Amino acid sequence: MTTSRERVEAALAHREPDMVPLDLGSTDVTGMHVDSVYRLRQCLGLDEPGTPVKIVEPFQMLGEVKADLLDVLGVDTVSLATPMTLFGFRNENWKPWTTFAGTPALVAEGFNTELEANGDLLVYPCGDRSVPPCARMPAGGFYLDALVRQDPIDDDMLKVEDNLEEFPPISKDDLAYLGVEAERLAAGQRAVVGEFLTGFAHTNFGDIGAVPGLELRHPKGIRAVDEWYMSLHSRHDYIREVFEAQCEMALANLEKIHDVVGEVVTVIVTSEADFGSQNGPLISPATYRSLFQPVHAKVNDWVHTHTTWKTFAHCCGSIWRLLDDIADAGFDCLNPVQTSAAEMNPEALKSKYGDRFTFWGGGVDTQHTLPFGTVEEVSSMVRDRIRLFGDGGGFVFNTIHNLQAGVPAANLLALYDAIAEYRCYR
Amino acid sequence: MVLKPLTDSVIVGDAKQAKALTEAALSEGLGAPIIVTEGLIPAMGVVGHRFGCGEIYVPEMLLAARAMQTALSVLEPLMSASEMASRGTVVIGTVKGDVHDIGKNIVSIMLKGSGFVVHDLGADVAPERFVEAVREYRPDIVGLSALLTTTMPAMATVLEALEASNLRGEVRVMVGGAPVTEDYALSIGADAYERDAGSAAERAVRLLSSPDEGAQSV
Numbered sequence: 001m002t003t004s005r006e007r008v009e010a011a012l013a014h015r016e017p018d019m020v021p022l023d024l025g026s027t028d029v030t031g032m033h034v035d036s037v038y039r040l041r042q043c044l045g046l047d048e049p050g051t052p053v054k055i056v057e058p059f060q061m062l063g064e065v066k067a068d069l070l071d072v073l074g075v076d077t078v079s080l081a082t083p084m085t086l087f088g089f090r091n092e093n094w095k096p097w098t099t100f101a102g103t104p105a106l107v108a109e110g111f112n113t114e115l116e117a118n119g120d121l122l123v124y125p126c127g128d129r130s131v132p133p134c135a136r137m138p139a140g141g142f143y144l145d146a147l148v149r150q151d152p153i154d155d156d157m158l159k160v161e162d163n164l165e166e167f168p169p170i171s172k173d174d175l176a177y178l179g180v181e182a183e184r185l186a187a188g189q190r191a192v193v194g195e196f197l198t199g200f201a202h203t204n205f206g207d208i209g210a211v212p213g214l215e216l217r218h219p220k221g222i223r224a225v226d227e228w229y230m231s232l233h234s235r236h237d238y239i240r241e242v243f244e245a246q247c248e249m250a251l252a253n254l255e256k257i258h259d260v261v262g263e264v265v266t267v268i269v270t271s272e273a274d275f276g277s278q279n280g281p282l283i284s285p286a287t288y289r290s291l292f293q294p295v296h297a298k299v300n301d302w303v304h305t306h307t308t309w310k311t312f313a314h315c316c317g318s319i320w321r322l323l324d325d326i327a328d329a330g331f332d333c334l335n336p337v338q339t340s341a342a343e344m345n346p347e348a349l350k351s352k353y354g355d356r357f358t359f360w361g362g363g364v365d366t367q368h369t370l371p372f373g374t375v376e377e378v379s380s381m382v383r384d385r386i387r388l389f390g391d392g393g394g395f396v397f398n399t400i401h402n403l404q405a406g407v408p409a410a411n412l413l414a415l416y417d418a419i420a421e422y423r424c425y426r
Numbered sequence: 427m428v429l430k431p432l433t434d435s436v437i438v439g440d441a442k443q444a445k446a447l448t449e450a451a452l453s454e455g456l457g458a459p460i461i462v463t464e465g466l467i468p469a470m471g472v473v474g475h476r477f478g479c480g481e482i483y484v485p486e487m488l489l490a491a492r493a494m495q496t497a498l499s500v501l502e503p504l505m506s507a508s509e510m511a512s513r514g515t516v517v518i519g520t521v522k523g524d525v526h527d528i529g530k531n532i533v534s535i536m537l538k539g540s541g542f543v544v545h546d547l548g549a550d551v552a553p554e555r556f557v558e559a560v561r562e563y564r565p566d567i568v569g570l571s572a573l574l575t576t577t578m579p580a581m582a583t584v585l586e587a588l589e590a591s592n593l594r595g596e597v598r599v600m601v602g603g604a605p606v607t608e609d610y611a612l613s614i615g616a617d618a619y620e621r622d623a624g625s626a627a628e629r630a631v632r633l634l635s636s637p638d639e640g641a642q643s644v
Contacts, residue, residue: 009544015429120550136525138522138523138524138525138550139523140522140523141523141524141525141576141577142523142576143574145525146525225528226488226528226531229484229485229488230439230485230488230489230492231484231485232485233439233486233489234439234485234489272597277484277604278604278605278621279481279621279622280480280483281483282483282484283483283484283485284482284483287483287485321480342621366575367575367604367605368575368605368607371575371576372575404575404576405576406575406576
């Protein structure tokens, strides 16, 4: 009998296993909003009404995907990560909280908030309310967004170190934690996905979600989103120096992580930087090649030389024009395969890049079909995507990015019913 | 003549140069409206076109928008309301629950650079605030932005609020943002949808020059 780990490994080797592997919740970009986790657990009868769900990734409000849910859905992956969050506090000492939609949840002790007069929710770096907040969720909203904390920039005074504060060496305690966790997960049968980006892998060059430095009490350097994008063009050499220094720290940490987790890991999330908008790339191919590709290639080369791990690039949006260059950087897996964006034709993607990438995503459209489509539309899209992307292997089923809030219960059930119905190769 | 170099400085996104050349144009005796129509509007036309056809990308677009804004901030105090609103008036904002504003900001600057007076209400704007702004500014166009599938339905709420306030007939409503589609625009009764900032400004011009121009006519 094929184990989940073997199933994922076969798919990554571009061979057809017994069935298309399924991921849910192994990374920060293949999870599910807490409102939807709660709804799904209730629909499946896994919890009594009112049973809270832990929010394991508080920036995007991702809910915990516990082992019982993995079992019921037939998920083949499991996450290896430290309890560190993007806000610099750890997922520990849980306390009750309720989302704006009314979902009972648990949040970490450090998730300290304040409500503004208009009902907006403010969150603080490291949970420290003595400094200005770093993120805001509009009243009634579903996610947090970074607040602009950008000091005026004097180009003559700008120091590369200012944009490197959030990339510390991994501590002995965190390494020990990962070692114990790896041993625990190795005893199971699921493929282990290394999600080390939050806090320690540092290979996430220029991810716009991380640029504001949510965990920093007083971020320095270039932190505003628009200023960062402009800097890719106007401060090209500065950004290149940031990435080169960041890459050195990333490789040093990866080496230490590899020493303690070894080959338990099947695939490691290497980059979560988005290069695509709805209509086309955010940056030019030339900018990708000059700034990002060299460090991506360096990381991928290191992983492929020193480990058996595969590498995983998350990159939203319309990136067809960048895919040759992203493939040349050496990534093994591409996520989320946003076929709802311009130029991202699924047939063309499989035909041109099916041999170069394992498509880890692309299973169903989360922008339109899943929240707003009919049960039949959800089911037929799942069927078609499994047949298309699954052909010859090279496919791990996942929704296109995290499954968002606001998906009707019937569509949630239709999604997983369709996966179960169509995922078998034989 | 400094207007051609001014145009070029905006196109390449050199804000310092754009400011200096705007001031030079004024000191040569050119009027602010001429500098806008012959120096800045052509630049936005080029930038919008290049962005729309993939010759430039977000970093270059943002730099051009900032250069444009820098030049406009020199000129705006020198222009009367009617001179600034050569094309019309727009109220724009990101809808309630959504704090994403970079795309909306670019559209806003492109509209200004195309000769509109723009009242930017910011992000996370409640429907009643749009209604207030329509009463206050009497715009020709209301522009709505949403980046999230979860906030896109708030566009329909704004349209309903305008309807309930008997203001819907007085404005054209344009919508845009990542999850928004032409079909969605039609379904909520918006007048126009555009997929990017460059074409949004062009569409706004057409929307006012042709009474029949709307989502239905695309």
